[in-house]
Each structure stands twice: as structure tokens, then as C-alpha cells.
Amino acid sequence: MIRFLLKGLLRDRSRSLLPFITVMLGSALTVIGFSWTNGAMSSMIESGARFSTGHVKVMSRAYAKEADQAPNDLALAGAGSLLAGLAREYPNLDWTPRIAFGGLIDVPDAQGETRVQGPVAGLAVNLRDPGSPERGLLNLDKAVVRGRLPERPGEILLSDGFAARLGIGPGATATLISATMYGSLVVQNFVVAGTVRFGIAVMDRGAMIADIDDMRGALDMADSAGEILGFFRDSPYRRDEAASLAAGFNSARHGDGGEFAPRMVSLHEQSGLAQTLDFAAQVYSLMLVFFILVMSIVLWNAGLMSSLRRYGEFGIRLALGEDHGRLYRSLIAEGTIVGFLGSAAGTALGLAVSYYLQNTGFDLGSMLKNASVIVTDVLRARVTPASYVIGFVPGLAATFLGKAVSGIGIYRRETSRLAKEFEG
Amino acid sequence: MRHRIPLCLPAVAAIGLAAAVLAAPAQAPDGAAVLRRVDQNMGADNKVTTSEMIIRGRRGSRTVTSKSWIQGRAKSFTEYLDPPRERGTKMLKLEDQLWTYTPASDRTILISGHMLRQSVMGSDLSYEDMMEDQRLVALYDAVVAGEERVGDRPCWVLDLSSRGAEIAYYKRKIWVDQERDVILREARFAKSGKLLKTTDVRNVERMKDRWVSTRVVFKDALKDGEGTEFIVKAMEFNAAIPDHLFTKASLR
Structure with missing residues (x-):
């Protein structure tokens, strides 16, 4: 049967070419969109986690409420013992303390007077401890431009x-x-050891990276930290695990009174990232539904035109005794074959473009120069195993729907009237 | 009985009017005159003040001690004496520019413009609050809005509005002690009418021929906390201040 249908499709290109091209384009766009969204979201999560949110973050309750302002007057006190406790309690995570701060960088002239000033967003991290994960997290070795x-x-x-x-x-x-x-x-003097470029607009606009011990001294924050970031040691961010970790930590300390008691939040709970990621997922789902709908309409139309053109063929097949159901099913099978082949071709095309975008990326630096979200300037697609199958969803669904709707007309043909039709 | 009530109304109204007249100040003074007396009480060519600021924040309180040499609005020099972390920090304010020197960095940094309205040492006082000795009558038009008691002291309530100068507080409401010509309470507002700061005088002392507020609680209305207590430990009027003190050379 499949062989028969395949022969029909190959020999009568008007029956298969337009649906095939439609499905191929739709599937390719779906694969590219999926891989691109996947890459952009991953980039946002990864760079946001490394520079700002961690996979989980511990702050004081008061600090957590105003975390966007980095209110160091509400920082965690006794950070050393808290850090040791976290390392004991959660050995699968790397924990690292940080202090975010703002201010001005003032450059003196030869007389020690102000020559030039500029606003700075500072980040104090554990730079000098050889066991610290910060050099890797911030990719500092590669980020150094001068010095x-x-x-x-x-x-x-x-x-x-x-x-x-x-x-x-x-x-x-x-x-x-x-x-x-x-x-x-x-008012504290520092020596510039080097300059860095992270490829992240927010960080490259005016950042200062200092060792946390130096900044504890400067900011009068002995044994304190604005925040302690935790990173899953063995793999990327896992949303559910991070959420359950944070819930467990907070419920265990539910009785600890005071606004300076520690509170853990997962990456998704910070800086509206949850809404951003959920919104992106919703947009992508809508995009998928949109593709399916558009392709279905196009294929439905193609099916209707095909039905008109094959009016005589269907009549003969019905007259020869083929029942309506069988004819209808053969049409759907035809559509499924076209859908499968079109999806396969579209997936191949989409994967080729996605791999290209994964390797070369797309530089959005000029568009992101005023961005407040931590995201890399060069966004890349990300091909995952799901990218290989996602194109088949709209490809098969649309051809099935298109054929199913356009083929309904078969049931309107009455066998008793076929002879009259042929006479005419 | 029902007919007697309307007949009594004119009498009640007359009594009420008489009571209102008696309760009102016999003679409300001119606002500018009250303000002049306030300036006269505290006005001097210069002042040398040793003070403590008890800054109460969400994590507890800390005390900062300083000595200031203030000459009107234009010139001021402050040296911080305690705690050890702040000791040796000096600030020089000349007109609308402020230079600050910290011994740890051995740097003199210029602060100007709206930065002067920022908090001093995390307190509820701005640099302008701390380092200016203002003649209110030169800056504000005053209207006596009424009479109230602050504690057991009868006060004139004055509404002040800026004469147009670019100043931190466009409007003020002040409660002036009627006998001692000292401000006992104050509310300071932005041009928009937003409350920016309040002050509440907790102690007034006689120093020679003047009444001086020696314990004042400043509260920045825009931030949390219980406010900053400003305590005058010593105050000298019309002291012999050498001119070189108000130069950048004196910072180091």
C-alpha cells in the first residue's frame, strides 16, 4: 500500500511538491526557532548564573527583598561559618561569597587631584584563593584584555x-x-592589575572586579558577604532541584527570627528571570501552534485543490468498489508520507542552519549596549537531541490535519450518483 | 421647649465667637520678625562646634564625633575625631563645592552639586545640613500659621517658602519657642511638597546670651531607621578662626 502511495506521489508531483515544500519550510523554521530560543535562554541562564544569580543564592531576608539594589547594609554577617555550613550540608554544590557594590572610580592627576571620574558597578569575589571557583565561573583568564x-x-x-x-x-x-x-x-586606592572584556554589555559598561578580602576591608564588612552563590558541581542548572533545595533550606530555618537570617532563592526566583523564561517558553509554544495552524491551512487548501483535480480518480476508485473510509485513510496516509518526508528534509535544513548559528552566533552587542539583563553579546543557537525531532511535530500534525479536513469531501460522493457523473 | 432652641442660637454663636477670639493669639507677630529673632539668637560670624552623631540604623547604632568650623553658608571645615575608622577624615566646603580628605587613601576628592545633599557618614544629615550655618531670613519668606505647644513650650508655627534660591529645602514648617527664639521642631519639604526631613529638638541650653539646641533628632523621611541624634558637646561663637583653615592645604 505504502509503495503504491509512494509511486503515486513521485509520479504525480502536483500532488506532493507544494505540501512537501510547505512542510519542509515549516519544519525547518520550527527547528531553527527551537534551537535559537534554546540557545538564547541557555545563554541568559548561564551568564546570569555565573555573574549574578548562581544556581541558588543565599542572602539575608532583608537583603533578598531589595536584592536589585545590592543593599550591603543588610548583608549576611558571619559569612565564614555560614559558608562552611553550606559546604557541609550541600556537598554537591560549589559555594562562593560575593559582594556587589556601587560607587565612583576617581582617577587622580599628578597633583593627586581628581582628573576624571566615572560610575562603577563593582563585584568582589574570591580572586586570590587558589581553590576558589570564581576564575572559572567568570571566565577571567580568557576575559583579560590588558595586564x-x-x-x-x-x-x-x-x-x-x-x-x-x-x-x-x-x-x-x-x-x-x-x-x-x-x-x-x-575613599580607597587600588592599583589596576588588568582590564577585562566579558562580552556582556552590563559588565563591560563599567565594571570593577576586586578581591573580596580587599573589599571587606574597604567596605567595613569583616566576615560579611552580600550574597553566597551556589552552583551545581556536576551539571548545568536544574530548575526543580534548585527549587527544592531552596525550599528545604528555608523551611529548616523557618523558626530563625529576624530580617538578617539567611534565605535561599533559586535562579528562577531572582530578578524576574522566572517570568522571562516562562514567557520565552510560552512564546515558543505559541510559535509552534502558529506554524501548525498556518501549515494546516496551506495544506488544507492544497488538499482541496488536489481533490478537485483528482475528482475523477476518486470517483473511479469509489465506482470500482473501494469504500469511502479506505479512500479517506489512503489520503491521510499519503499526507503522512509527505509530512514525514517534508519534516525530515526540513529538519535537515533547520539543523544545518542551527549548527551554523551555534558555531558562529549572532552578535547583538549593539542592540544590548543599554541592556540591564546579564546576557552575552553574541547569542548562539543550541542544538539538542530535541532539535532532531521537534520539526516532526508541526510537519506531521499539519499534514494530518490538512488532509483530514480536505478529505472529508470524499464522504459526500454518493456511489449511486457516480454513473450519472461519468455520463456527464 | 421646642420653641426655645432657635431663640438660643444667636447667644450660642456669640459665645462661640467670643471664645474663638479669646483663644486666638492676642497679636500674631510678623513672620519675618520671628525669623529675624531666630537668626539673631543663633547668628554669629562663625561657630566652632564639637558634636556627636548617634546614627541609628537597622543593624544598631554607632557614634561619630567631629569638630566643625563654620562661617555662614559659604565656608566650613570639619574634622572627624572618632571612631578610629573615621579619625582624620576632613571635609572642606567652600560655597557649593566640598573636598573630602581621607588619610587612608591620602586623596582629596571633590564632591559637588546634588552630592552635597547625600547623607554624611550614613546619618540622616546631609553635608549641607551639617556644614552650613544658614540665615533663614535671607533665604525664606515666613508666614505665621498659628500657635502650638511643643512639650510645655508655647511656639509660633511658621511656614517658610524659598525666595527662589536653589536650596535643598524649598519649604519648611518650623515651631519657634516664643520666649527663647529657638526652633524646637521642623519639617522640611521639597518643591513638590514631599516631606524630606524632620527635626525634633530634645534639649535646649543657655550658652552665654543665647539659647542653643544641644540635642536634635534628625530623621530623613526617605529612608528607614530611627533617625540620627545630633548632640552639641561644645559650641563657641565668633571664635578666632585662621583664614588658612578654609583652604585645601589644611586638609592634609
Whole structure:
């Protein structure tokens, strides 16, 4: 039967070419859209996690409420013992303390007077401890543009563009003007060890990376940390596991009173990321439904036209004794074959484009220069096993629907009237 | 009985009117005159003040001690004496520019413009609050809005509005002690009418021929916390301040 249908399809191209091309294009677009969305979301999650949210994050309850403002007056005290406790309790995660801070970088002239100033978004991380995961998380070794990573106390990194705007480079003195944990004025000198470029607009606009011990001294935050980030050691972010980890941690400390008690939040709970990711997933689902609908309509139309053209053929087959159901099923089988072949071709085409976008990426740096979300400038598609099958969903569904709707007309043909039709 | 009520109304109204007249100040003074007396009480060519700020935040309180040399709105010099972390930090304010020097960095940093309205040392006072000795009569038009008691002290309530100068507080409402010509309570507002700061005087002392607020609670209405207590430990009027103190050279 399949052989018979295949022969028909190959010999009568008007029956198969348009549906085939339609399905192929739809499936290809579906695969590309899926891989691209997948890549963009993964990039957002990964860079957001590494630079800001972690897979889970521990903050004081008060800090968590205003986390976007990095309120260091509400930071975690006793960070050392809390960190040790987390490492004991959750050995499958890497834990690392951080302090986010804001302020001004002031560059002195030869007389020590202000030559130039610029606003800075600072991040204090464990830079000098050899066991710290931060160099890998922030990809610091690859990010260095000029100079080197800090090795001695009082050395910092500045984002390369920011340093260029200030007219300084490695070896220059930069003075941080900020506020301590208690609100006092901080005026602290640092030496620029190197400049970095992360390829993330938010970080490259005006960032300062300092060692956390230096900043604890500068900001009067002894044994404190704004936040402690946790990362799954063995694999990427797992949403459900992170959520259950955070829920367990918080319920175990439910009785701990006070606004400075620690609270754990998962990546999805931070900075509206959950809404962003859920929104992206919804957009993608809508896109898929849209493709299926559009292709179904096109294929339905194609089916109707085909039915008109094959009016005589169906009549003869019915007159020869083929029942309506069998004829209808053969039409659907025909559609399924076209759908399968079109989906396969579309998937191959979509995968080829997706692999290209995965390797070369798409530089959206100019569009993201004012972005407040931590996401890499070069977005890439990401091909996963699901990319190989996702194109078959709209391809098969649309051809099935198209044929099923357009083929209904077969049941309107009455065998008793066929002879009259042929006479005419 | 029902007919007697309307007959009594004129009498009741007359009594009420008389009571209102008696309760009102016999003679409300001119607002500018009250303000002049306030300036006269505290006004001097210069002041040298040693003070403590008890800053109460969400994590507890801390005390910052400083000594200030203030000459009107234009010139001011402050040196921080305690705690050890702040010791040796100096600030010089000349007109609308403020230079701050920290011994740890050995840097002199310029702060100007709206930065002067930022908090000093995490307190509820701005640099302008702390480092300016304002003559209110030169900056504000005053209207006496009424009479109230603050604690057991009878006060004039004055509404002040800026004469147009670019100043931090466009409007103020002040409660002035009628006998001592000292401000006992204050509410400071932005041009939009938003409340920015309140002050509440907890202690007034006689210093020579002046009444001086020696314990004032400042509360920044835009932030959490219980406010900052500003305590005057010593105050000298019309002291001999050398000119070189108000130069950048004196910061180091």
C-alpha cells in the first residue's frame, strides 16, 4: 500500500511538491526557532548564573527583598561559618561569597587631584584563593584584555572600555568612592592589575572586579558577604532541584527570627528571570501552534485543490468498489508520507542552519549596549537531541490535519450518483 | 421647649465667637520678625562646634564625633575625631563645592552639586545640613500659621517658602519657642511638597546670651531607621578662626 502511495506521489508531483515544500519550510523554521530560543535562554541562564544569580543564592531576608539594589547594609554577617555550613550540608554544590557594590572610580592627576571620574558597578569575589571557583565561573583568564589578573592585595580589574574612557591601564591608581556597610564614606586606592572584556554589555559598561578580602576591608564588612552563590558541581542548572533545595533550606530555618537570617532563592526566583523564561517558553509554544495552524491551512487548501483535480480518480476508485473510509485513510496516509518526508528534509535544513548559528552566533552587542539583563553579546543557537525531532511535530500534525479536513469531501460522493457523473 | 432652641442660637454663636477670639493669639507677630529673632539668637560670624552623631540604623547604632568650623553658608571645615575608622577624615566646603580628605587613601576628592545633599557618614544629615550655618531670613519668606505647644513650650508655627534660591529645602514648617527664639521642631519639604526631613529638638541650653539646641533628632523621611541624634558637646561663637583653615592645604 505504502509503495503504491509512494509511486503515486513521485509520479504525480502536483500532488506532493507544494505540501512537501510547505512542510519542509515549516519544519525547518520550527527547528531553527527551537534551537535559537534554546540557545538564547541557555545563554541568559548561564551568564546570569555565573555573574549574578548562581544556581541558588543565599542572602539575608532583608537583603533578598531589595536584592536589585545590592543593599550591603543588610548583608549576611558571619559569612565564614555560614559558608562552611553550606559546604557541609550541600556537598554537591560549589559555594562562593560575593559582594556587589556601587560607587565612583576617581582617577587622580599628578597633583593627586581628581582628573576624571566615572560610575562603577563593582563585584568582589574570591580572586586570590587558589581553590576558589570564581576564575572559572567568570571566565577571567580568557576575559583579560590588558595586564593580568590580581595577585596582590589592593589590585583590581576594570572593564576594558571603562578603563579606556578613564584613560588608564594596568599599573594605574584608581580610587574607589563608595559607602561602607554602615553608610560611611569610603575613599580607597587600588592599583589596576588588568582590564577585562566579558562580552556582556552590563559588565563591560563599567565594571570593577576586586578581591573580596580587599573589599571587606574597604567596605567595613569583616566576615560579611552580600550574597553566597551556589552552583551545581556536576551539571548545568536544574530548575526543580534548585527549587527544592531552596525550599528545604528555608523551611529548616523557618523558626530563625529576624530580617538578617539567611534565605535561599533559586535562579528562577531572582530578578524576574522566572517570568522571562516562562514567557520565552510560552512564546515558543505559541510559535509552534502558529506554524501548525498556518501549515494546516496551506495544506488544507492544497488538499482541496488536489481533490478537485483528482475528482475523477476518486470517483473511479469509489465506482470500482473501494469504500469511502479506505479512500479517506489512503489520503491521510499519503499526507503522512509527505509530512514525514517534508519534516525530515526540513529538519535537515533547520539543523544545518542551527549548527551554523551555534558555531558562529549572532552578535547583538549593539542592540544590548543599554541592556540591564546579564546576557552575552553574541547569542548562539543550541542544538539538542530535541532539535532532531521537534520539526516532526508541526510537519506531521499539519499534514494530518490538512488532509483530514480536505478529505472529508470524499464522504459526500454518493456511489449511486457516480454513473450519472461519468455520463456527464 | 421646642420653641426655645432657635431663640438660643444667636447667644450660642456669640459665645462661640467670643471664645474663638479669646483663644486666638492676642497679636500674631510678623513672620519675618520671628525669623529675624531666630537668626539673631543663633547668628554669629562663625561657630566652632564639637558634636556627636548617634546614627541609628537597622543593624544598631554607632557614634561619630567631629569638630566643625563654620562661617555662614559659604565656608566650613570639619574634622572627624572618632571612631578610629573615621579619625582624620576632613571635609572642606567652600560655597557649593566640598573636598573630602581621607588619610587612608591620602586623596582629596571633590564632591559637588546634588552630592552635597547625600547623607554624611550614613546619618540622616546631609553635608549641607551639617556644614552650613544658614540665615533663614535671607533665604525664606515666613508666614505665621498659628500657635502650638511643643512639650510645655508655647511656639509660633511658621511656614517658610524659598525666595527662589536653589536650596535643598524649598519649604519648611518650623515651631519657634516664643520666649527663647529657638526652633524646637521642623519639617522640611521639597518643591513638590514631599516631606524630606524632620527635626525634633530634645534639649535646649543657655550658652552665654543665647539659647542653643544641644540635642536634635534628625530623621530623613526617605529612608528607614530611627533617625540620627545630633548632640552639641561644645559650641563657641565668633571664635578666632585662621583664614588658612578654609583652604585645601589644611586638609592634609
